[in-house]
Amino acid sequence: xxKKKVAPLNFSKYIRWFWILFLSGVLFVALLFLLASWxxxxxxxxxxxxxxxxxxxxxxIISSDGKxxxxxxxxxxxxxxxxxxxxxxxxxxxxxxxxxxxxxxSGIDARGTLRAIFKLGGGGGASTISQQLxxxxxxxxxxxxxxxxxxxxxxxxxxxxxxxxxxxxxxxxAMYFNIYDFGNNADGIRSASSIYFDKEPNELDLKESAxxxxxxxxSSLYNPRPHRNPExxxxxxxxxxxxxxxxxxxxxxxxxxxxxxxxGLHYSPQSHREGTATYFREYLKGFMKxxxxxxxxxxxxxxxxxxxxxxxxxxxxxxxxKYAEDAVEKHMARLQAEFFHQNTPxxxxxxxxxxxxxxxxxxxxxxxxxxxxxxxxMKLNGKSDKEIIASFDIPVPMTIFSWKGEIxxxxxxxxxxxxxxxxxxxxxxxxxxxxxHVKAWVxxxxxKHFQYDHVKQGKRQVGSTFKPFVYATAIDxxxxxxxxxxPNTPITIEALKFGNPLPWTAKxxxxxxxxxxTLKSALANSINTITARLMDKIGxxxxxxxxxxxxxxxxxxxxxxxxxxxxxxxxYEMVAAYATFANKGVYNEPVMVTRIEDKNGTLLYQFTPKxxxxxxxxxxxxxxxxxxxxxxxxxxxxxRRTGEASGVYKEIITGYPYGFTNPIAGKTGTTQNQSDxxxxxxxxxxxxxxxxxxxxxxxxxxxxxxxQGASMALPIWGVYMKSCYADKTLDVSSSxxxxxxxxxxxxxxxxxxxxxxxxxxxxxxxxx
Numbered sequence: 167x168x169k170k171k172v173a174p175l176n177f178s179k180y181i182r183w184f185w186i187l188f189l190s191g192v193l194f195v196a197l198l199f200l201l202a203s204w205x206x207x208x209x210x211x212x213x214x215x216x217x218x219x220x221x222x223x224x225x226x227i228i229s230s231d232g233k234x235x236x237x238x239x240x241x242x243x244x245x246x247x248x249x250x251x252x253x254x255x256x257x258x259x260x261x262x263x264x265x266x267x268x269x270x271x272s273g274i275d276a277r278g279t280l281r282a283i284f285k286l287g288g289g290g291g292a293s294t295i296s297q298q299l300x301x302x303x304x305x306x307x308x309x310x311x312x313x314x315x316x317x318x319x320x321x322x323x324x325x326x327x328x329x330x331x332x333x334x335x336x337x338x339x340a341m342y343f344n345i346y347d348f349g350n351n352a353d354g355i356r357s358a359s360s361i362y363f364d365k366e367p368n369e370l371d372l373k374e375s376a377x378x379x380x381x382x383x384x385s386s387l388y389n390p391r392p393h394r395n396p397e398x399x400x401x402x403x404x405x406x407x408x409x410x411x412x413x414x415x416x417x418x419x420x421x422x423x424x425x426x427x428x429x430g431l432h433y434s435p436q437s438h439r440e441g442t443a444t445y446f447r448e449y450l451k452g453f454m455k456x457x458x459x460x461x462x463x464x465x466x467x468x469x470x471x472x473x474x475x476x477x478x479x480x481x482x483x484x485x486x487x488k489y490a491e492d493a494v495e496k497h498m499a500r501l502q503a504e505f506f507h508q509n510t511p512x513x514x515x516x517x518x519x520x521x522x523x524x525x526x527x528x529x530x531x532x533x534x535x536x537x538x539x540x541x542x543x544m545k546l547n548g549k550s551d552k553e554i555i556a557s558f559d560i561p562v563p564m565t566i567f568s569w570k571g572e573i574x575x576x577x578x579x580x581x582x583x584x585x586x587x588x589x590x591x592x593x594x595x596x597x598x599x600x601x602x603h604v605k606a607w608v609x610x611x612x613x614k615h616f617q618y619d620h621v622k623q624g625k626r627q628v629g630s631t632f633k634p635f636v637y638a639t640a641i642d643x644x645x646x647x648x649x650x651x652x653p654n655t656p657i658t659i660e661a662l663k664f665g666n667p668l669p670w671t672a673k674x675x676x677x678x679x680x681x682x683x684t685l686k687s688a689l690a691n692s693i694n695t696i697t698a699r700l701m702d703k704i705g706x707x708x709x710x711x712x713x714x715x716x717x718x719x720x721x722x723x724x725x726x727x728x729x730x731x732x733x734x735x736x737x738y739e740m741v742a743a744y745a746t747f748a749n750k751g752v753y754n755e756p757v758m759v760t761r762i763e764d765k766n767g768t769l770l771y772q773f774t775p776k777x778x779x780x781x782x783x784x785x786x787x788x789x790x791x792x793x794x795x796x797x798x799x800x801x802x803x804x805x806r807r808t809g810e811a812s813g814v815y816k817e818i819i820t821g822y823p824y825g826f827t828n829p830i831a832g833k834t835g836t837t838q839n840q841s842d843x844x845x846x847x848x849x850x851x852x853x854x855x856x857x858x859x860x861x862x863x864x865x866x867x868x869x870x871x872x873x874q875g876a877s878m879a880l881p882i883w884g885v886y887m888k889s890c891y892a893d894k895t896l897d898v899s900s901s902x903x904x905x906x907x908x909x910x911x912x913x914x915x916x917x918x919x920x921x922x923x924x925x926x927x928x929x930x931x932x933x934x
Contacts, residue, residue: 223475223765224353225454227447230603230760233484234360235443236436238451240472243436244353246344246765249336251368252355256375257339258415263379263406265295266413268339272330293322295342300325302345343367348378349385351436362390364432372416373424376406390429400429443487445609445619446758450478453759457771475765481603481757485896489889490594490606497822497881498611499569501858502590504872509588518588518865521839530862531583540579558583567615586615587865593620593737594882595756596854599745602754602775605852606886618861625720625734626859629835629875630692631844632731634747637689638789639712640700641911642781648686648792649915652696655679659702659726670726672698675870684915689792690800692834694730701729715780716743717753731835740846741855747789748831748848748903751781783906790848790903791913793831801834801876802845805884824884828900834880840866840873845880847887850899856882 223246224239237243261268271294293301300322329338348358355378359367363374370378380402381388390399404425411421438447451471458469469476509517519527535541535558544554558580565572566582567589577585589611596606609619618624640646656679658671672694679695688696701709706724713722718740722733738756746753755776762771781789796802808825828849835844841863846855858878860866867873890898 222473224357225471225474225476225478227443227450227478227480229480229482229484229487230605231483231485234356235480235482235484235487236438236441236447237357238438238447238454238471239351239353242353242473243351243357244344245356245475246354247340247356247367249340251366252340252343253368253370253375255372255415256343256355256367256370256379259372259375259379259406259410260295260339260342260382262409262413262415264298264382268295269335272327274326294326296326296329296338297322299338299342299345300329302342346382347385348381349389350391357436361434361436362431364434372407372420373403373427373430376410376424377403377429380406390431391433396429396431403429439614439617442484442491443482443607444613445621446480446482446487446607448609448613448617449607449619449622450480450758454478457762461770469764476770477763477765477767478759479761479763480759481598481601481605482607483605483896485893486596486606486890487608489893490596490608490886492889493882493885494592494594494608494611495569496885498590498592498858501872501878502569505590505867506588508868508872514868518860519862520864520866520868522864526864530864531580531587534583534587535580538579538583567612587860587862589616590858590860590878591616591618591620592856592858592879592882593624594854594856594886595621595737595741596852596886597741597745597756598851599749599754599848599853600851602742602745602757602777603760604756604758606854607758620737620857622736622738624857625736626842626857627731627837628733628735628740629731629837629842629844631740631833631835631846631855631875632728632733632735633689633692633697634789634793634833635713635716635743636697636700636704636709636729637685637792638747638781638785639709640704641788642712642785643704643708645911646685647912648788648795649684649912651682651684652688652699654681654683654688654693654695657695657698657702659698672726672730686792686795686915687799689833690795690798692801697729698726701726712780713743715753715778716746717755718743731837737855737857740844741853744846744848744855745853746780747786747793748850748853749786750783750904750906751779751786753778753780784909784911787903787906787909788911788913790831793833793848794829794903796832796834797826797830797847801874802830802832802847802880804876804880805830805832822881822884822888824888826884826887829902831903832883834875836870836874836876839863840868840870843873843875843878845875845883847880847883849887850901850903852890852898854883854886856880858882 222239222242222244224237224243226237226245227235229235234245237245274294274297303325333341343355345354347353348355348362350361352358352361355367358378358381359365359370359374362378363370365374377390377399380399381390383402387395388399388402389395407416407421407425410416411418434441438444454471454476458471462468505518508514511517514520516522516524516527519530522530535555540557541554544557549557559578561576561578563574563576564579564582565574566577566585567573591610592608593610594606594608595604597604607621609621609623610616654674656671656673658669660669674694675692683691683693683696685696687693706726706728709728710722710724718735720733720735720739722728725732742753742756757773757775759771760773761769763769797805805824805826808823830847830849832845832847835846836842842857842859844855844857846853848854856879858875867878871877887898890896891900
C-alpha cells in the first residue's frame with residue numbers, strides 16, 4: 167500500500183497573522199497613546215501648563231538675615247527650592263530608593279515596566295520619578311477600578327515623557343522634592359527640612375536626608391513624630407540607607423553606623439500661631455491684605471496671600487527676634503510666678519483684682535464674657551443670651567496655657583476666663599533709629615492663647631516715659647541745660663491758665679520734698695514736681711505738638727497732667743518717638759517690609775523711607791544726655807550691677823547680673839496702682855521699648871516693689887541686650903552717643919551741687 171504524501175506545512179499564513187496581530191497591537195497601543203494625548207480619556211496638560219505647573223505656593227516671610235520667619239498658607243505650606251539647594255546625599259538617596267536608572271531613561275523605565283508586568287508587581291514598582299511627579303502634579307490618587315488605573319498609568323507615561331522633554335533631570339528632581347507632602351504641614355522639602363529638623367535643605371545630613379526620602383513611600387504611615395510611628399520611620403530610613411549602599415553611594419561602614427542612630431528629630435511645627443515672630447506675622451498679614459488690595463496684577467486680578475508664592479522681605483532680624491522672645495520668656499515666667507504667689511486666695515480674696523468690689527468684678531467679667539470668642543460663635547449660631555451665659559458654667563475639656571507647658575483639663579469657661587485674667591502680658595519692639603528698621607517684635611507671651619498684640623494694637627498709660635517729651639520741649643523752647651536747677655516743692659497750676667477747668671497739683675510719689683534738683687537728677691529719679699514746673703513754663707500745647715512731630719498719633723489731651731504720663735500710647739509709637747532722640751532729631755517712620763517679590767523674583771514693592779526733622783541735633787543730644795542719667799544714678803541704674811542681688815530683689819527684680827558698662831539712655835515708667843510698667847532703653851544704633859501689665863488695670867501688684875517699671879519691664883530689656891551683645895555677628899553699638907560739633911548747652915554737671923536722692927537704693931520709680 168502506497169504511503170499518502172503529506173503536504174509541507176505552510177508557515178506563511180501564521181507568520182502573516184503574527185505580524186498582523188503584532189502590528190495591530192502596536193497600532194492599538196499607539197492609538198491609545200494618541201487618544202490619551204488628545205485628551206480622549208480625560209484632560210491632559212498642554213505645553214503651557216507643563217511649563218508652569220499649577221501648584222499652591224505659600225507666601226514666605228524672610229528676615230533681614232535671610233531666614234524664614236514663617237509663611238502664609240491655607241492648605242499647602244510650600245516654598246520651592248532649586249536643585250543646587252539640595253544636598254547630594256538627598257538626591258542620591260532618592261535615586262537609589264525610587265529610580266536607580268533615572269539618568270538612563272526618558273520618563274519610562276522599560277526594564278522596570280516589563281519586570282512589573284511579568285512578575286505581576288512582585289518584583290517592585292515600575293514608576294519612575296518622572297511618572298511619580300506627573301501623578302503628583304496632574305492626577306493625584308488613583309482609582310480602584312482596573313480600567314481606570316490602566317488609563318491613568320497611560321496618561322502618567324505620556325506626561326512623564328513630556329516632562330522629560332520639557333525639563334532637565336535636575337529640574338525634575340527639584341520639582342519632585344518641592345511637590346511632595348511630607349505631612350504635618352510640611353509641603354515640599356523646604357518646609358519638611360524646617361519642620362522636622364529646623365534646617366534649610368542644604369543643611370541636611372545623610373541621616374536626615376535618608377529619613378525624608380523614606381517618607382516618600384507613605385508620609386502618613388512613616389510619620390516620625392512621637393506617638394505616631396517613629397520606629398517605623400526609622401526602619402524605613404534604614405531601608406533607604408541599605409539601597410544607597412547597594413548602589414555604591416555610601417560604604418557599608420557608613421550605612422551600619424548611621425542605621426544605629428536615632429532619627430534626631432527637632433520637630434518645629436509651623437502654624438500661624440506657633441513658631442517665631444508670631445505677633446509680627448499677624449501684623450504683617452494685615453499689611454499684606456491692604457497692599458494686595460491696592461496693587462493688582464498687570465492683568466487686573468489680585469494676588470492671593472496664601473497661594474501666590476510671594477516673598478516678603480522684612481526688617482526683622484531672626485537672631486534679635488529670638489533673643490527678644492527668650493528674654494520675655496525668661497523674665498515673664500519668673501514675674502508671673504511671683505504674681506500667682508501674691509494672688510492666692512489666702513493673700514487676695516478678689517484675686518487677681520485689687521481695689522474692686524465683688525459687684526464691680528462681676529460686671530467686669532460679664533463684659534469680658536460678651537467680648538469672648540465663645541459668645542460670638544454661639545450668637546452666630548442663634549443662641550440666646552441666657553443660653554450663652556449658662557454655657558459658661560458647664561465644664562468642658564480644654565487646653566490652657568501655663569509657663570510650664572500647656573495643660574489638658576476640664577474646666578468651666580467662666581473659671582478659665584478668670585484664670586486668664588491672672589496673667590501678665592508684655593509688648594517689646596526694637597528698632598534701628600538711623601533707618602527705622604524694626605529688628606524685633608514681641609506682641610505678647612503666647613500667640614496661640616493670647617492673640618492681642620501689645621506692640622501696635624494695645625495702648626496703655628505710659629507714666630514717666632512721657633517725661634522726656636516735656637523735657638525736650640522745654641530745652642527746645644527755653645534752651646535749658648541738664649545742669650539747671652529747680653526747687654523740689656509741690657506745685658499747683660492754676661485753673662484756666664492752659665484752658666484747664668480745675669487747678670492741678672503735682673506731687674512726688676514718695677511724698678518727699680525739699681532743696682533743689684538739676685534737670686538731670688530730676689529726670690533720673692522721676693521727680694514729678696520738677697516735670698510739672700517745666701510744663702507750667704511751656705504749656706501743654708507745645709508738648710502735644712512735640713509728641714505729634716515724634717510720630718505719636720494717639721489722642722493726647724492738651725492738659726498739664728500729661729506731664730506725668732496720663733495718655734494711652736502704644737509701644738510702637740513710643741519706640742519710634744524715642745528713636746528720634748537717638749537719631750539726632752530726625753524722625754524715621756518704622757519700617758517692617760523692605761520689598762516684596764513674586765514667585766519668579768520680580769520686584770513688586772520697594773519701601774520708600776519717610777523721615778522728617780523734628781529737633782535740632784543739639785536738643786536731641788541734650789535730651790539723650792538727660793536720659794543717660796536714668797541708668798547712671800536713677801531708676802535704671804540696676805543695669806550696671808555685676809552680681810546677683812540679695813534680699814527682696816533677688817529672684818524677680820534684679821536676679822540678672824547685667825553688668826553693662828557702655829553708655830545707655832533710658833526711662834522707666836509706672837502708672838497708678840502699678841497697673842503698667844515701662845522701660846525705654848537706647849544705645850546709639852538700637853532703641854527698644856518694653857511694656858508689662860495685666861489685661862485689666864485692676865489686676866496688678868499690690869506694692870511698687872514688684873509693680874514698678876524697673877521691676878516689670880527693665881529686666882526684659884537687660885536680658886535681651888545682653889544676648890545681643892554676646893552675639894558677635896550683630897553690630898549693636900557699645901560706644902557713646904555722638905556729641906554735636908556745635909554744642910552750646912552745658913551738659914557737664916560734675917561741678918553742680920544738688921541734693922542727693924532719697925529714693926530707696928535709687929531704684930523706686932514714680933507713678934502718677
